[in-house]
Amino acid sequence: MSDEKALSGEKVMNNKIDSYKRRFLAQSAVITGAAALGGGLVLTRVVQARPASQAVSSKNRWGLLIDTRKCANDCDACVQACEMEHGWGRGSSDEQRSSPAQKAQWIRKVTLRDRTTGHETSLPMMCQHCAHPPCVDVCPTGASMKRDDGIVLVDKHRCIGCRYCMMACPYKARSFIHEDLHGQKTASPRGKGTVESCNLCVHRVDQGKIPACAEACPEKAILFGDLKDADSEIARRLASEPSTEIRGDLRLDLGVRYQNI
Amino acid sequence: MKPSTFREISGNSGGYWALLVFLGLLIAVGLGAAWYMEHNGHWVTGMNNQIVWGMPHVFAVFLIVAASGALNVATMASIFGRTAFKPLSRLSGLLAIALLAGGLLVLVLDLGRPDRLIMAMMNLNFMSIFAWNIILYNGFFVIVAVYLWTLMERRGNRFTRGAGLFAFLWRLILTLGTGSIFGFLVARQAYDAAIMAPLFIALSFSFGLAIFMLVLFASYRWSGRPLGDDMIHRLQRLLGLFVVTALLFVAIYHLTNLYAAEHRDVEQFILDGNNVYSGLFWVGYILLGSLVPMAIAWFSPFRAAIGWVTTAAVLVVGGGMAMIYVIIIGGQAYPLQLFPGKAVSSSFFDGVISPYSPTLAETLLGIGGVGIALAIVVVGIRLFKFLPLSLEDARVDAHDKAE
Amino acid sequence: MVKRYGFPLLLALLLAAGTPALAAAPLPDIPKAIKGEQCVEDTGFMRRNHMALLEHQRDDTVQRGIRTRQHSLKHCFTCHVVQDDHSQPVTAADPRHFCRVCHDYAAVQVDCWQCHVSIPEPSATSLRGGQP
Numbered sequence: 001m002s003d004e005k006a007l008s009g010e011k012v013m014n015n016k017i018d019s020y021k022r023r024f025l026a027q028s029a030v031i032t033g034a035a036a037l038g039g040g041l042v043l044t045r046v047v048q049a050r051p052a053s054q055a056v057s058s059k060n061r062w063g064l065l066i067d068t069r070k071c072a073n074d075c076d077a078c079v080q081a082c083e084m085e086h087g088w089g090r091g092s093s094d095e096q097r098s099s100p101a102q103k104a105q106w107i108r109k110v111t112l113r114d115r116t117t118g119h120e121t122s123l124p125m126m127c128q129h130c131a132h133p134p135c136v137d138v139c140p141t142g143a144s145m146k147r148d149d150g151i152v153l154v155d156k157h158r159c160i161g162c163r164y165c166m167m168a169c170p171y172k173a174r175s176f177i178h179e180d181l182h183g184q185k186t187a188s189p190r191g192k193g194t195v196e197s198c199n200l201c202v203h204r205v206d207q208g209k210i211p212a213c214a215e216a217c218p219e220k221a222i223l224f225g226d227l228k229d230a231d232s233e234i235a236r237r238l239a240s241e242p243s244t245e246i247r248g249d250l251r252l253d254l255g256v257r258y259q260n261i
Numbered sequence: 262m263k264p265s266t267f268r269e270i271s272g273n274s275g276g277y278w279a280l281l282v283f284l285g286l287l288i289a290v291g292l293g294a295a296w297y298m299e300h301n302g303h304w305v306t307g308m309n310n311q312i313v314w315g316m317p318h319v320f321a322v323f324l325i326v327a328a329s330g331a332l333n334v335a336t337m338a339s340i341f342g343r344t345a346f347k348p349l350s351r352l353s354g355l356l357a358i359a360l361l362a363g364g365l366l367v368l369v370l371d372l373g374r375p376d377r378l379i380m381a382m383m384n385l386n387f388m389s390i391f392a393w394n395i396i397l398y399n400g401f402f403v404i405v406a407v408y409l410w411t412l413m414e415r416r417g418n419r420f421t422r423g424a425g426l427f428a429f430l431w432r433l434i435l436t437l438g439t440g441s442i443f444g445f446l447v448a449r450q451a452y453d454a455a456i457m458a459p460l461f462i463a464l465s466f467s468f469g470l471a472i473f474m475l476v477l478f479a480s481y482r483w484s485g486r487p488l489g490d491d492m493i494h495r496l497q498r499l500l501g502l503f504v505v506t507a508l509l510f511v512a513i514y515h516l517t518n519l520y521a522a523e524h525r526d527v528e529q530f531i532l533d534g535n536n537v538y539s540g541l542f543w544v545g546y547i548l549l550g551s552l553v554p555m556a557i558a559w560f561s562p563f564r565a566a567i568g569w570v571t572t573a574a575v576l577v578v579g580g581g582m583a584m585i586y587v588i589i590i591g592g593q594a595y596p597l598q599l600f601p602g603k604a605v606s607s608s609f610f611d612g613v614i615s616p617y618s619p620t621l622a623e624t625l626l627g628i629g630g631v632g633i634a635l636a637i638v639v640v641g642i643r644l645f646k647f648l649p650l651s652l653e654d655a656r657v658d659a660h661d662k663a664e
Numbered sequence: 665m666v667k668r669y670g671f672p673l674l675l676a677l678l679l680a681a682g683t684p685a686l687a688a689a690p691l692p693d694i695p696k697a698i699k700g701e702q703c704v705e706d707t708g709f710m711r712r713n714h715m716a717l718l719e720h721q722r723d724d725t726v727q728r729g730i731r732t733r734q735h736s737l738k739h740c741f742t743c744h745v746v747q748d749d750h751s752q753p754v755t756a757a758d759p760r761h762f763c764r765v766c767h768d769y770a771a772v773q774v775d776c777w778q779c780h781v782s783i784p785e786p787s788a789t790s791l792r793g794g795q796p
Contacts (some may be wrong), residue, residue, distance in 0.1 A: 056729035097302075101309035101610060110607040112600050125599070125607065134448065140391035141381040147729060155726045156779055160381045161373015163313040164391055170448030172597055172609060175310045176373065179302035184781050186738055191779030192302045193373030206729050246599055250447055261600070376775075 050206065061131075061150035062200055063227040063255035064214065065234050065243060066123060070221035073111065073122040081216030082107045082126075085201065087185040094181040104175035104190075106198045107213060112261070121261055124213065124222070126198035127152055127173040128246065129255030135165035135174065144195075150227070150255050153199035161193040170247050173197045200255075227255065265348040265649035267413075270484045272643035277483070284636040291629010294622040295370035303373065306623040311615035312593050317371035320627025323468065323585045324364030324634060325398075325439055326461055329432040330469015332357040332405065335412075336432075337499075339425025345495055348649040349477065350425075354409040355641045356473055356634075357432075358402060363634030365398055367627055390441045397435045404428045413646060436462045443588065450527040451592030456514050463510040464581065467503035471577035474500065476638055478571055480648060489654035490565035497570045501558025504577060508551045511584070527595045530614070531587060538591035541583040550580010590617055692769040695762050697743035704734045737776065741784040756782035 050056070083091035088104045095103050107126040113119070129152045135144045136152065143158035144165045154165075154174075166174045174197040181191055187203040190196050201211035209215075214222040225234030237243075243257040270277075298305055308315040335353035338346040369375055385392040408424040411417035417424075440461030446452040474496050481488040515532065518524040531538050554573035556563075563569040594615045599605060605612035642648050697703070703710050705717070717735040724730040733739045744762040745753045754760050756777040759768060763782070767774060776782070 050729075052731045052733070054730070055724075098304045099309060101311055101615065102304055104310070105609045108607045108609040108611075110599070110605060110609075110611055113604040113606075115602065115604055125609075125611075134446075137388045138391065138445070139386055140389045140395065141377075141384050142386040145727065147727065149729070153726075157722060157726065158377075158380070158384060159374065160377045162391065163373070164389070164442075166310070166313040167593070168446055168448060170597060171599065172310075172611065176303065176313060178304035178309070180778075184779065186781045186785040189779035189781070193299075194779070195373070202729065203731075206731050247448070 050208065052206075056147050056149040056151075056206075058148045058150075059228060061227045061255065062205060063129065063150065063225065063234060063257065064200075064211075065223040065225075065237060065257050065259065067221045067223075067259045068121050068123045069260040070217075070219035071122050071124065072219070073120065075218065076109050077216045077218055078124050078213035078222060079107050079109060081212040082198070085185070085204075085212035086188040086190070087183060088190070091185075092181075092183045094183050095177075095179060098178045102176075102178040104177060104196060106173075106175070106196070123258060123261070125171065125173075125246075126213075126256070127200070128171050128252070129200060131253035131255070133252065134168040134170065138164045138168040140164065147202070149205075151200045151202055151205070152197075152255075153202060154195055154197065156189065156191065156194045156196070159194040161195065163195060165195055169197075170250055170252070265651070267348075267351065267646035267648065268650050269644060269646055270480065270642050270648060274483075277639075277643070280483075281636070281639055284632045284639060287632025288629050288636060290625050291367075291627075291632060292370075294625040294629065297622050298371070298626065299375065305620060307617055307619045308623065309615075311610050312590060312617040314589055314593065315617060316619035316623040317367050317626050319582065319586050319589050320630050321364045321368040321371070322439065322589060323582055324360045324367070324630055326436060326465045326585070327468040327472050327581070328357050328360035328364060329401075329436045329439075329462075330465035330467070331360055331473050332428060332432050333466055333469055334473055335408070336425060336429045339408075339421055340429055345492070348652060349473075351409060351412050351647045352477060352480075352638075352642070353473060354405050354412065354428075355647050356476055356638055357469075358405050359634040359637035359641070360469075360472065361398060361401060362637060363630040363632075366633055367630035370626060371623070390438060390445060394435075394438045394442070397431070397438050401431060401435055404431050433462060436465045443592070448597060449592055450524055450598060451531065451588070451595055454514065454518065456510070456517065460507075460510045460514050463503075463507040464584065467500065467507045467577055468581040470496070470500050470503055471574040471581070474574040475571065475578070476635075478567060478574075480638075480642060481652065484648070486648070487651050487653045488567075489652055491654040492652045493567055493570055494565040497558050497563075497565065497573070500570075500573060500577065501555050504551050504554050504558070508547075508555075511546075523598075523601065526598075530595050531591050536594075536614070538587045538594065542587045542591075545583030546580045546587065549576050550583060551577075554580075593617075689769070692765045694765055695744070695746045695760070698745050698747075700743050703743075704739070737780060738785065741782070745784055753783040 080090060083089035085091070086106060088095070088106060107124055110123055110125045112121045112123070129146075129150055131146075131150065133144070133146055133152050136146050138144075140162065141158045141160055143155045143160070144152075145155055146152045161176065163176055166172075166176060174195050176195050177190060177192050179192055184190055201209070201213075204211060210224040211222075214224040223234050223237065225232040227235055227238070229235055230239075238257065241259065243259050244261050245252075245254045245257060246261075248254075306315060332353055334346050335350035335357075337343040338350050369378060372378065382395060385395065387393070404424070405428055408421070408428045411419075411421040411424045437458040440458035443449075443452040444455055444457030477496075478488070480486075515528060518528045530536070531542060533539060554577050557569050557573040563573075594617060596605075596610075596612050596614065599611065705713075710717075718737055721730075721732075721735040722737075724732075725736065740762075741753075746758075746760045746762055748754050748758070748760075756764055758764070761782060763774065763776075
């Protein structure tokens with residue numbers, strides 16, 4: 001019965017495409033107007049926003065370039081911004097009963113110390129948005145997925161909470177939700193029994209904005225952009241300056257690259 | 262050799278019902294634990310974002326691995342012509358199904374969202390070993406059921422060999438699949454090894470046979486049916502052989518890992534650490550779970566001494582649990598090497614050994630799975646003709662000498 | 665047969681909500697939208713198909729990044745808000761919530777609120793007025 005309903009729903013929806021098109025034209029006019037007015041916000045907008053009705057495409061590949069020399073040891077502005085944006089950690093009053101080892105962390109500051117010289121490097125660590133993500137390969141239901149534009153995320157509607165992706169991730173980028181949540185953000189649904197991780201702020205990227213961490217960094221150490229657009233700042237810098245992939249030996253072709261590790 | 266007469270056990274004694282009530286209690290407590298975990302969320306367990314798979318997975322993997330091994334006794338008779346084991350084939354098949362059902366139930370009830378399992382089965386990602394395992398496990402039930410039919414139904418007898426061979430191949434692939442769950446985890450120092458798959462097969466032989474022997478001994482003792490020394494001795498020798506085989510693969514696994522410099526730290530952690538994993542490995546698996554049972558299997562004073570043979574089987578099961586614990590928990594406790602050669606620290610436990618202390622709930626869930634498996638056997642042998650009336654020496658094929 | 669026609673039958677009952685109750689159980693009193701005269705589709709169509717639209721939109725959004733407002737769950741709550749005695753929107757934990765009123769009546773449990781917020785975005789209500 002529910003299949004029939006879904007089918008009839010689809011049929012009617014097809015008939016309504018014309019009305020979508022009219023709406024879309026009106027919407028894009030509004031968006032263009034808003035973009036023109038919002039010229040002052042240019043810093044947070046890297047590209048012309050893709051129309052809301054258009055699917056992401058493999059013509060883009062979003063990524064980050066992180067310059068660790070600009071990353072101060074005692075600064076965690078990026079972490080805090082992520083917490084506020086997605087409603088975890090200090091950005092939420094949930095997860096009170098979970099132990100520290102059970103609480104979710106989408107992004108964390110990692111300190112590396114050279115065992116011989118004692119030199120310390122600080123960097124933010126999150127999902128590396130691999131081109132060949134092990135988490136996607138192992139997920140039995142296809143919940144762990146990579147969008148056409150290279151963003152790796154969990155479709156929580158399909159996640160059964162088996163945690164195989166957490167076993168497979170080389171970067172410990174994923175967290176499991178160990179208890180009921182109540183204070184989620186509208187733009188970042190998350191809940192008990194499913195796995196989650198950095199999604200490169202898909203909801204912001206889809207609106208043409210940059211991820212919250214990149215926006216918050218006081219030193220502009222995190223550069224967001226389209227790795228496939230040769231004219232983008234990130235592509236130009238990656239072409240002209242040295243950069244590193246973490247665990248590059250695994251050949252996962254990461255979307256997040258680091259400098260000066 | 263005269264064909265064996267198979268008969269249901271009478272199952273009217275107080276002892277039988279007491280056993281069933283006991284197993285029912287284990288199951289009820291296990292299901293209660295699962296409900297408690299699902300209702301509250303996994304914060305009530307010792308599992309966390311570092312040790313993501315815990316006690317339920319130790320039980321589940323052990324039961325699933327043992328399930329494929331339990332089928333070996335049947336395989337010995339049907340394919341390798343060891344006719345002495347032919348009377349045991351039916352119990353072997355039943356136990357295989359029961360153990361798999363118990364293991365899978367634990368695995369499924371530990372999921373974060375078990376309510377979505379059906380949906381998951383309809384959207385399989387065939388890149389995933391897990392997805393393949395869902396097919397392998399379900400197929401195993403069907404194939405073993407068909408195999409049992411060929412054994413128990415006269416019209417099916419002529420297909421026994423074919424069905425047995427197919428079931429044997431299927432179980433090999435199934436255990437390969439279970440081992441590959443770990444073998445394909447390139448990121449984890451302890452797992453990234455192709456030998457995980459054959460290692461699991463080797464372990465399955467000894468785990469499965471040990472559980473089979475315990476079930477066989479108990480059911481013959483409690484039903485008052487005769488069990489000859491010759492049969493005990495054959496099983497005893499076979500157990501010794503399987504334990505050595507498994508030990509060999511474990512040795513190869515650790516030696517190859519020691520050879521690779523990048524894995525040396527994790528090997529040191531498992532083998533030479535001042536931690537629970539080294540203790541479980543050396544005392545639990547090597548000494549109690551392998552060397553002692555081997556001694557019992559081969560030294561003549563213990564020949565067909567049912568008390569000692571039972572002890573050996575119990576030790577193999579206990580040692581096996583210890584080994585699976587070391588593989589699953591120990592492998593996760595050792596930190597991921599994100600920056601080889603560098604000392605790493607963070608708020609998310611990078612670079613530190615993660616502690617794990619299982620709570621009662623997750624342990625009871627695992628025990629509930631054992632309860633399910635045993636209950637299936639206990640009910641099965643009362644309803645159907647799984648057990649021969651007698652396994653006396655005269656009935657066992659004299660031409661098929663134990664080597 | 666009962667299963668097949670049960671749902672249309674229920675809908676017919678729902679549509680007749682204005683007339684005095686003939687059935688044994690009292691019919692749900694569906695809360696009125698706080699603004700706008702017309703839903704994103706015809707009311708009857710929405711009653712029958714809102715779940716199909718939401719599911720379709722859900723996959724489009726998560727998997728393909730399509731974020732049109734018309735059929736998005738978030739957009740529902742720009743109009744379908746029930747306020748409590750202090751003029752605060754009630755969440756799905758409250759039986760007065762727009763979704764709950766019918767779903768409780770039909771005894772259909774939804775799996776949305778484990779993750780999704782069931783009230784309008786705080787900024788959305790203050791900044792956006794009127795229709796999209």
